[in-house]
Amino acid sequence: MAHWRGSACAGFLALAVGCVFLLEPELPGSVLRSLWSSLRLGPAPLPPGPLSPEGRLAAAWDALIVQPARRWRRVAVGVNACVDVVLSGVKLLQALGLSPGDGRDHPVLHSRRDLEEAFTHFMGKGAAAERFFSDKETFLDIAHIASEFPGAQHYVGGNAALIGQKFAADSDLKVLLCGPVGPKLHELLDDNVFVPPESLQEVDEFHLILEYLAGEEWGPFKAPHANRFIFSHDLSNGAMNMLEVFMSSLEEFQPDLVVLSGLHMMEGQSKELQRNRLLEVVTSISDIPTGIPVHLELASMTNRELMSSIVHQQVFPAVTSLGLNEQELLFLSQSASGPHASLSSWNGVPDIGMVSDILFWILKEHGRSKSRTSDLTRIHFHTLVYHILATVDGHWANQLAAVAAGARVAGTQACATETIDANRVSLRVPQEFMTSHSEAGSRIVLNPNKPVVEWHREGVSFHFTPVLVCKDPVRTVGLGDAISAEGLFYSEVYPGH
Known part of the structure; x- marks a missing residue:
């Protein structure tokens, strides 16, 4: 007993x-x-259930991420597409017989040595970058070696194709992709992605993605973060050859969301071609019926004049939404004399208050207002350790879920897991931060149980959330595109906007 x-x-x-x-x-x-x-x-x-901050944050996201009341049915995406050849950057440089030198950036790559110096420069910073390789024969030679390299992997590439591929994961969505689609890319695309016959071409465009791991060494340089360096000799995407096919396909396809990317690919083109193409982009977008939002996905750029033209030549006012990362945001501010433009580069994690100031400035200077006829009302900013969605009030719904979904997919895709594995990710965002440096911002203290923080500034709402960073990433390529697609997937635009 x-x-x-x-x-x-x-x-x-x-x-x-x-x-x-x-x-x-x-x-x-x-x-x-x-x-x-x-x-x-x-x-x-x-x-x-996991008690760690990472586990609590992931659980809080799952509770916050709800479907919008009105979902997209048909999404049209264009115009850059290619095959990504992904491999170790250090191993490729070794295979090319190159030795570590001084890291130095080159806006355009002309030789193998330029490639080595630019890769080393960005690897030392742990920063992503994308460059045009001017010499076709040398590029094709490097591309052949890279493609045949043991362990090299072939993936869907190009912002438009990657965004289309992400949307196609939802079988209820119909996805149109316009871009230069060769046989290898067509084989890699999801069956749910429709490619118009005019977009098909006999030869693929290849982009080489040189990845490096956190702590990986090349000579005296050591990568502080895992990231990648991208280069190509891509003339079809560079001239945006598929723009007309894309725009002519919209009328028959009848999308309720249009996603445009590839403007950064024009960096290797003449100023005259850039200027004419941007005018054609603006004219084409203005032909899209009112009420259909147009999202513009930016990517790594070095040409300030081209970036300034994109901002000022009516491209920003013509689009409804923007997606960009920390390098593109600072470069944009530098090119158009925005806030914190004197900063040469971010020192580690981009300062949240400074990022918030630049996002606010873009929407105030180029976004919709009572005195301006711009369509721009939304910006999705993403960096390694946090995301911010900034929206002009009264135009977008479900942005709390959208920013959380974008951050969640960054953690799952980088780790190649279906759901967040709290043991494989880490919370690296500052535990407290200011929401602005241009004015008296609020001091925010992070709470993993309430991971989405919201603040407001003169008719603009900000939704902030940390990212759970994958400790040992399987693949970093296409994360920005997956983030933007996921954020758009959960976004809802109010009728008439």
Whole structure:
């Protein structure tokens, strides 16, 4: 009888401690384990659900990410597409017989040595970059070596194709992709992606993606973050050859969302071609019926004049939404004399208050207002450790879910997992930050249980969330495109906007 009572008592005590686990998940694990062991109930059980900040944040996201009331049905995406050949940058440079030199940026690559110096420059910073390789024969030679290299992988590439591929994962969505689609790319695309016959070509465009891991070394240089360096000799995408096919396909396809990318590919073109193409882009967008949002996805650029033209030649006012990362944001501000333009580069994690100031400036200077007829009302900013969605009030709904979904997909895609694995990701965002440096901003203290922070500034709403950064990323290419697509997927535009 005494033995039975002892067992029952232990059972009730175990139940009580279990309740403490459930009701006080933030209580330090050491306290709970101490309580358990003091009752001599054997080894402490694992708490129900992960107690780590990463686990709590992932669970909070899952609760916040809800479908919009009105979902997209048909999405048209254009105009850059290619095959990405992904491999180790250091191993390719070694295979090319190159040795470590001084890191130096080159806006355009003309030789193998230029490639080595530019790769080293960005690897040393742990920063992503994309460059045009001017010499066709040398590029084709490097591309052949890269493509045949042991371990080299072939993927869908190009912002438009990657965004289209991400949307196509939802079988309820119909996706149109216009871009230079060769046989290898066509084979790699999801069956749910429709490519008009005029977009098909006999030869693929190849982009070489040189990846490096956090801590990887090349000579005296050591990468602080995992990232990649991209280069190509891509004339079809560079001239935006598929723009007309894309625009002529829209009337028959009848999309309710249009996604445009590839403007950055024009950097290798003459100023005259750039100027004419941008005018054609603006004219084409203006022909899209009112009420159909147009999202512009930016990418790595070095040509300030081209970036300035994109901002000022009516491209920004013609589009409804923008997607960009920290390098593109600062380059945009430098090119158009925006806030914090004197900053030469970000020092580590981009300052959240500064980013917020630049996003606010873009929407105030180039976005929709009572005195301006611009269509621009939304910007999705993404960097390694956090995302911000900035929207002009009254035009977009479900942005809390959208920014959380964009951040969640960054963690799952980088780690190649279906859901966030709390053991494989880390929370690296500053624990507290200011929302502005241009004016008296608010001080925010991060709470993993409430991971989306919202603040407002003169008719602009900001939704901020950390990213759970994959500790050992499987693949970094296309993360920005997946993030923008996921954010758009969960976004809802109000009718008439």
